[in-house]
Amino acid sequence: MTTKTLFSAIALTVSTLTSAMAADVTMPYKAAPAAAAFSWTGCYVGGNVGGGRGVNEQQPIVGQDFTANHNSGWLAGVQGGCDYQVGSLVVGVEGQFDWADMKDTSTTLIPGGAIGFLLTTQLDRVATATGRIGYAFDRVLFYAKGGAAFAHFNHQMTQTDFAALSVDFTGSRDVTGFVVGAGLEYALLPNLSLKAEYNYFDFGTNGYTLNCSGNPGCAGIPFFPASGPAEHADRHARRELAIQHGWRAARRPILIGVPKASAARRVRRAAANSRRGFDAVVPAPP
Template identity: 35%
Template sequence: MRHLLLSTVALAALAGSAFAADLPSRKEAPVYIAPTPVFSWTGFYIGADIGGQFGSTSLHSDWTGWNSHSLDTSGVMGGGYVGYNYQINQNFVIGLEGDFQGSSASKSWSWVGSNVLGDANVYTAKVQTNWLASINGRLGVAYDRALFYAIGGAAWAQGSATLSGAAPSGLFIGSVSKNTDLSGFDIGGGVEYAFTPNWVGRVEYRYYDFGNNNVSALVNTFTPIREQTSVNTVRVGLAYLFSAPAPVVAKY
């Protein structure tokens, strides 16, 4: 009898455990925590920038009493840029960018020379950069929201040269100016940081080289002045990145 009673109690305990296991759990499900989205540099962007321009223009002439003279120009520049980034993998970004910059950089120089008749005159030469433009490729290394990049490509500019003075003989009186369209290349680098998924700031250095150009028709039919121009720029910018849509993450 005793053994029968113990067996009955043990059997009842096992049955109760099995029944409890079949009941729905009252424990709350864990709170879903969405994974932090990975920032992507892929997308179109448009921005504006401002900075300083520091250039060097070497003037060469055969008739003014000097062979060459270098003018170091400086001024403020500013404009806009537009481009497209494509992020190849977690670290590498390639892109294409175009920009246009207005410039106030200029420099003047005066000297005493003589004209073909031997008259002594005071001349003033002034060079100025009116605008810069370029189309460039970009190659960058990304660390999440920071992008370190190199940039380079084809560049264009418009420069102006002015020569003024007074010749008692009447061969040269007043001032003449000439706009010159320049072409060359630019190369540089910078760093960008995405403050938000769309707003991206940058700091950039760029070097431009436009080679030698003749500033023709400045002084009647005399030998023209030749100029060699290079430009250094440092600028800061802010752009809006039209980034690709974030992937949809399913919740379970």
């Protein structure tokens, strides 16, 4: 064997061994980045605006029936609460307060006479304390809610002959009842969401007092006492849009990695590298 042939054989052996060792080295890999899954867990505050309609039915007074009020108007206020998410299930509590101007005036005529009544009912504020439960599709949450409701009503009954006589009887009352509703909430950002909601309120039947004190026209008014009890049944529905800022806990991201090469793949890679080693070495002529 000549010197050139010996050097070629040594070069071939070194090339083959180097390729084989390279095949046994574990190839580094990098996990593919994954975005953190959105979580509804956390607390929030926000504001809301909306509109509503209601039915207020006045119970008969001294045998006189009255035309019902059909209130309508606006509501606006603030809300705050906390949610907790387990899987796709979201449960939470919320408190809400709204200023309102929902009112209506109805006219009732006394049969056979020239006297009538103008009955005005106004809802000027309402508050709720509710729980809610929902199902989340990532940033979209469908939910139902229910709980206690509190409201303040102003009442005015005007006895008039629609000409010269006009006497006002006024009163107000704080009432309690219940509320049920449903809504859809969407998280625009991790800490900012927008929701649309529908609520139904029922405040039952409540007594209140209408007063005519201090008015000289109160004396001798027929069909209605200067000060007396009355009963009112109140039912309202509210639709609203709300935007709220929250402090929510981020869920741990799910990391999706590229698996390491199997032993069989390493063997195939080593064989391929060995073939490339033979092709790279060209023996010199003797």
